[in-house]
Amino acid sequence: xxxxxxxxxxxxPTIKFDAKEGVFEIKGRSIPENxxxxxxxxVDWLEIYKESPLNKTVVNIRLEYFNTSSSKCILDVxxxxxxxxxxxxxxxxxxxxxxxxxxxxxxxxxxESIIRVPxxxxxxxx
Amino acid sequence: xxxxxxxxxxxxxxxxxxxxxxxxxxxxLINRVLDTVEEKLAAGNEQSKLRKKVYNVLVESxxxxxxxxxxxxxxxxxxxxxxxxxxxxxxxxxxxxIITGNFIRxxxxxxxxxxxxxxxxxxxxxxTELYKFILNHQRISSKGGGGLGLVDIARKxxxxxxxxxxxxxxxxxxxxxxxxxxxxx
Numbered sequence: 001x002x003x004x005x006x007x008x009x010x011x012x013p014t015i016k017f018d019a020k021e022g023v024f025e026i027k028g029r030s031i032p033e034n035x036x037x038x039x040x041x042x043v044d045w046l047e048i049y050k051e052s053p054l055n056k057t058v059v060n061i062r063l064e065y066f067n068t069s070s071s072k073c074i075l076d077v078x079x080x081x082x083x084x085x086x087x088x089x090x091x092x093x094x095x096x097x098x099x100x101x102x103x104x105x106x107x108x109x110x111x112e113s114i115i116r117v118p119x120x121x122x123x124x125x126x
Numbered sequence: 127x128x129x130x131x132x133x134x135x136x137x138x139x140x141x142x143x144x145x146x147x148x149x150x151x152x153x154x155l156i157n158r159v160l161d162t163v164e165e166k167l168a169a170g171n172e173q174s175k176l177r178k179k180v181y182n183v184l185v186e187s188x189x190x191x192x193x194x195x196x197x198x199x200x201x202x203x204x205x206x207x208x209x210x211x212x213x214x215x216x217x218x219x220x221x222x223x224i225i226t227g228n229f230i231r232x233x234x235x236x237x238x239x240x241x242x243x244x245x246x247x248x249x250x251x252x253x254t255e256l257y258k259f260i261l262n263h264q265r266i267s268s269k270g271g272g273g274l275g276l277v278d279i280a281r282k283x284x285x286x287x288x289x290x291x292x293x294x295x296x297x298x299x300x301x302x303x304x305x306x307x308x309x310x311x
Contacts, residue, residue: 010157010160010161011157031160031185031189033153033156033189033192033193065178065181065182065185067182067185067186067189068186068189068274068275068277068278069189069274071261071274072261072265072274075261075262098174100173100174100175101174101175101178102175103178103179103182103282106254110254110257110258110261113258114258114261114262
């Protein structure tokens with residue numbers, strides 16, 4: 001399966017989804033007006049990965065900003081991961097937030113309470 | 127004569143203005159406003175926590191305009207803006223005010239007002255629960271909004287949403303939203 005690699009822009013995050021390593025990364029800013037357009041290919045890709053995932057998948061989310069429209073799309077990404085986890089595969093989400101950014105920590109906790117996948121909250125100390 | 131939307135806005139936005147804009151709200155404009163404000167916040171040496179809150183709330187305010195404004199009335203001076211909005215950002219004691227204004231069809235007023243009242247009645251914990259409920263249960267609308275913008279603004283600022291509707295003519299009203307983003311602890 002070909003990896004997805006997308007360079008970040010001021011409004012969209014850097015994406016590295018590597019099926020061979022089982023490591024997926026979303027990093028930067030996610031504040032586009034039309035977030036569905038950006039995230040749909042990722043969700044479709046995960047739908048295919050879901051059919052034959054690695055034993056262990058690690059997901060690193062390291063966002064500086066994201067808008068509410070992205071928040072729904074990120075939930076769609078997590079729902080695919082939840083399905084992989086439910087099929088008895090190891091899935092781990094690392095949710096990074098900067099030390100003073102309680103809003104970003106709370107956002108991670110929102111997902112943790114909705115999605116049945118183990119989350120690790122990781123504080124970035126400068 | 128119809129109600130002058132800008133006069134009332136100027137009263138609301140009276141103060142230490144760091145940005146003012148009126149006209150079409152498109153994607154490029156949103157980028158420009160975000161860049162400008164980010165530079166000004168950095169230059170103003172604000173704490174990163176406040177800077178992030180202001181930036182987040184500004185993104186939601188602008189995208190609320192982008193996704194939800196209704197068409198300008200036929201006799202309105204600016205007929206070229208497909209999505210007409212007014213925006214001001216003021217520096218106030220201990221934070222910033224973000225003020226927006228846009229046309230809304232009068233028959234949409236009650237629904238929006240009910241939504242705001244529901245948010246304003248809620249405690250912080252209830253807002254968090256409301257946010258999670260909408261996140262998990264509501265699909266992205268045909269307009270492209272997630273229905274979460276105002277809830278997110280109230281949650282991040284910890285303040286009530288101050289708002290006014292002014293009737294422009296029989297079919298159209300103007301909606302003013304006045305958001306305080308302060309230093310919280």
